[in-house]
Amino acid sequence: MSEVKLVDAPDGIEGAGFFATRFDKVIGLARSHSLWPLPFATSCCGIEFMATMGSHYDFARFGSERPSFSPRQADLLMVMGTIAKKMGPVLRQVYLQMAEPRWVIAVGACASSGGIFDTYSVLQGIDEVIPVDVYVPGCPPRPEAIIDGFNRIQDLVKNEPLRRRNQPQYQELLAQYGIQ
Numbered sequence: 204m205s206e207v208k209l210v211d212a213p214d215g216i217e218g219a220g221f222f223a224t225r226f227d228k229v230i231g232l233a234r235s236h237s238l239w240p241l242p243f244a245t246s247c248c249g250i251e252f253m254a255t256m257g258s259h260y261d262f263a264r265f266g267s268e269r270p271s272f273s274p275r276q277a278d279l280l281m282v283m284g285t286i287a288k289k290m291g292p293v294l295r296q297v298y299l300q301m302a303e304p305r306w307v308i309a310v311g312a313c314a315s316s317g318g319i320f321d322t323y324s325v326l327q328g329i330d331e332v333i334p335v336d337v338y339v340p341g342c343p344p345r346p347e348a349i350i351d352g353f354n355r356i357q358d359l360v361k362n363e364p365l366r367r368r369n370q371p372q373y374q375e376l377l378a379q380y381g382i383q
């Protein structure tokens with residue numbers, strides 16, 4: 204069954220009718236077009252994010268023109284660049300300071316898997332310290348790929364039930380990372 208249904212106007216009322224949908228779909232739609240990203244950029248992939256924010260790729264058209272550098276005022280953590288093991292606890296702290304609901308994108312090979320830095324001092328993917336929703340491949344990923352990853356987050360946000368954060372599966376996922 205379609206989530207959004209056009210209902211004819213009742214007799215005697217002018218107009219084409221109205222749309223009927225579910226409350227959580229409306230909330231999801233609004234959230235997905237008003238995400239506030241927190242760019243956690245440590246190296247070259249961050250430069251691609253700057254290009255993505257510029258007028259040519261116009262990240263603002265997705266309702267995310269307002270990057271937040273305070274975790275308290277962000278709901279999308281975008282991690283870009285090589286994350287050294289010493290930086291892991293800092294990244295985790297930033298994640299913990301974000302309020303629910305929160306989402307995470309690992310942008311580029313380094314954030315996703317350590318990339319070319321298969322070495323003792325580099326995290327082999329940020330999912331060693333925090334849960335990740337979307338991985339964007341590339342070294343660096345082009346702005347189109349970053350936007351594609353962002354669109355996937357929007358799809359997740361749109362379709363997420365309001366109560367997902369209270370469900371046992373989500374709590375189990377957090378517990379795997381030692382988060383209460």
Ligand code: SF4
Binds near residue numbers: 249
């Ligand atoms: S994935 Fe490539 S471009 Fe991105 S931070 Fe790592 S080395 Fe730099």
